[in-house]
Amino acid sequence: MPSYKKEKDVLKLLNISRTTLWRLKKKGLPHIKVGDSVRYVIDEVKDWVASEPTTVYQSSLELVNDSPVIYDFDKDKIINNYNIDLNFLFESNYFHLKKILKESEISNLKYSLKNYKDGDLSNQEIVKIFSKEYLKIIQQKYKIQTRTNDYDTHLNNFVNNDKNSIKIIWGDAFKVLRKLESESIQLMVTSPPYFNARAYSQWDNINLYLDEMRKIIRESYRVLDNHRVWVFNVGDIFDNDQITTKSVWGKRRIPLGAYFIKIFEEEGFEFVDNIIWDKGEVESKRHMNNGINYPLYQYPLNCYEHLLIFHKHRLDKTKIPCPVCGSLKVNGNTQSEIGVQSWECKNPNCFIRSPHNRGKRFSLRTNLMQYNHNNNEDNLIESKIINMWRRDIVKFPPVIKINQNGENILGHSAPFPEDIPNMAVKYFTYVGENVMDPFAGSFTVPIIAQKLNRNGIGIEINKDLFRKAILKRINNSINVFESGEAFVEFDAF
Numbered sequence: 001m002p003s004y005k006k007e008k009d010v011l012k013l014l015n016i017s018r019t020t021l022w023r024l025k026k027k028g029l030p031h032i033k034v035g036d037s038v039r040y041v042i043d044e045v046k047d048w049v050a051s052e053p054t055t056v057y058q059s060s061l062e063l064v065n066d067s068p069v070i071y072d073f074d075k076d077k078i079i080n081n082y083n084i085d086l087n088f089l090f091e092s093n094y095f096h097l098k099k100i101l102k103e104s105e106i107s108n109l110k111y112s113l114k115n116y117k118d119g120d121l122s123n124q125e126i127v128k129i130f131s132k133e134y135l136k137i138i139q140q141k142y143k144i145q146t147r148t149n150d151y152d153t154h155l156n157n158f159v160n161n162d163k164n165s166i167k168i169i170w171g172d173a174f175k176v177l178r179k180l181e182s183e184s185i186q187l188m189v190t191s192p193p194y195f196n197a198r199a200y201s202q203w204d205n206i207n208l209y210l211d212e213m214r215k216i217i218r219e220s221y222r223v224l225d226n227h228r229v230w231v232f233n234v235g236d237i238f239d240n241d242q243i244t245t246k247s248v249w250g251k252r253r254i255p256l257g258a259y260f261i262k263i264f265e266e267e268g269f270e271f272v273d274n275i276i277w278d279k280g281e282v283e284s285k286r287h288m289n290n291g292i293n294y295p296l297y298q299y300p301l302n303c304y305e306h307l308l309i310f311h312k313h314r315l316d317k318t319k320i321p322c323p324v325c326g327s328l329k330v331n332g333n334t335q336s337e338i339g340v341q342s343w344e345c346k347n348p349n350c351f352i353r354s355p356h357n358r359g360k361r362f363s364l365r366t367n368l369m370q371y372n373h374n375n376n377e378d379n380l381i382e383s384k385i386i387n388m389w390r391r392d393i394v395k396f397p398p399v400i401k402i403n404q405n406g407e408n409i410l411g412h413s414a415p416f417p418e419d420i421p422n423m424a425v426k427y428f429t430y431v432g433e434n435v436m437d438p439f440a441g442s443f444t445v446p447i448i449a450q451k452l453n454r455n456g457i458g459i460e461i462n463k464d465l466f467r468k469a470i471l472k473r474i475n476n477s478i479n480v481f482e483s484g485e486a487f488v489e490f491d492a493f
């Protein structure tokens with residue numbers, strides 16, 4: 001005598017709505033009527049669901065998330081009910097591929113798919129491989145279309161080969177960026193020159209400085225990978241802008257942070273956050289005016305810098321395959337944020353449909369996020385770091401670069417603390433990706449990136465001034481025995 005379960009148990013087991021259950025019953029889900037109510041035998045329900053590929057309505061069954069409600073045996077059966085292979089995906093998508101790709105690109109795709117042995121792979125893995133190879137071809141196409149005339153094969157090979165060494169590129173950030181492949185860097189982190197705050201860089205006035213920075217930011221937009229992040233550390237300085245007056249009286253607070261936000265936005269980036277770096281106690285007694293505690297004498301000291309976070313979301317309407325069934329029969333659905341496209345699967349035989357019988361909805365960004373971490377422990381962020389950066393006001397000390405004898409121990413007058421690239425690299429890149437600092441200074445960013453198994457790349461213009469100190473610092477920081485050459489250099493002047 002089987003045990004009969006109530007409707008609520010079945011709803012819970014399948015994680016579906018009442019309407020869906022009603023629909024499933026109409027399609028033949030085994031049940032018996034007991035007076036006014038209905039009863040189910042759980043084993044019969046499970047068998048039926050597993051054998052009914054087109055009628056599986058799983059609302060919360062996600063590809064990568066281990067859904068707490070769906071039991072594993074169910075999930076596997078459901079997703080592997082159809083046996084697809086790479087050739088099936090290629091053939092069934094051929095119609096759509098032809099609309100997007102050239103004949104030669106389609107044969108490249110076919111060729112790359114042939115390299116996989118897909119006999120034992122699950123549908124999920126097959127869909128993943130197909131998407132990966134398809135997107136590779138789409139990205140390559142975009143890169144070639146958007147290359148500048150200055151594109152430099154040697155430099156691009158230099159950047160991408162030999163991921164175990166830090167890449168030192170000597171040259172002007174703008175000129176170097178012009179030579180680089182579009183969307184070939186996954187994270188940019190820097191602290192630019194703060195106008196005329198240091199001896200190594202001087203501009204005649206603030207506008208000339210901002211114009212030069214804008215050109216570099218514009219070019220960085222092209223070079224940064226789509227849906228990726230720029231972490232830009234800058235402070236609001238107290239200086240003469242050399243416009244209003246050139247006399248010493250012309251000094252004023254110049255809100256570089258605000259200026260840069262505007263420039264980044266105008267160049268296409270999305271402003272995401274202005275994290276305040278609280279630099280702690282300030283030693284200077286400036287501004288305190290000898291304790292004359294009367295109005296207009298006193299003013300707080302500046303003790304913070306900005307960590308500006310920007311996203312690049314170039315709207316790319318290229319269809320990407322449904323992450324469940326691999327079909328390119330998808331429709332643009334909405335934009336979850338500016339430039340972030342999402343789709344709905346229109347394949348009626350897709351393995352997963354919503355409770356209201358709509359196709360799987362997905363966005364490129366969630367797709368990237370779910371596919372890339374692969375539960376790979378190397379990409380895990382320690383809770384210590386997450387805890388440190390849980391609020392957008394963060395306190396840590398600036399770098400002490402002058403020793404007790406008044407000597408600069410780092411060989412650079414404006415290095416920034418390792419905490420910044422440490423957070424940026426862990427939060428915004430996966431192991432193996434390219435991290436670039438276009439104003440590398442003492443190479444803090446590339447060094448940290450390299451230590452975290454990313455590819456650390458820095459551009460620095462002042463070769464004569466900093467080369468010796470930079471090489472020394474890199475050699476002291478990186479374990480040469482494990483990683484081969486600690487650094488490689490490229491002259492791009």
Ligand SMILES: C[S@@+](CC[C@H](N)C(=O)[O-])C[C@H]1O[C@@H](n2cnc3c(N)ncnc32)[C@H](O)[C@@H]1O
Pocket residue numbers: 171172173174190191192193194200201412414415416417438439440441442443444445459460461462
């Ligand atoms: C504030 S420092 C960067 C400090 C760096 N974050 C560190 O930890 O050492 C700015 C650096 O940008 C360099 N620089 C200035 N203009 C440049 C340009 N157009 N291209 C490349 N580097 C430039 C300067 O020589 C300086 O070393």
Ligand SMILES: [Zn+2]
Pocket residue numbers: 322323324325326327345346347350351359360
């Ligand atoms: Zn689908």
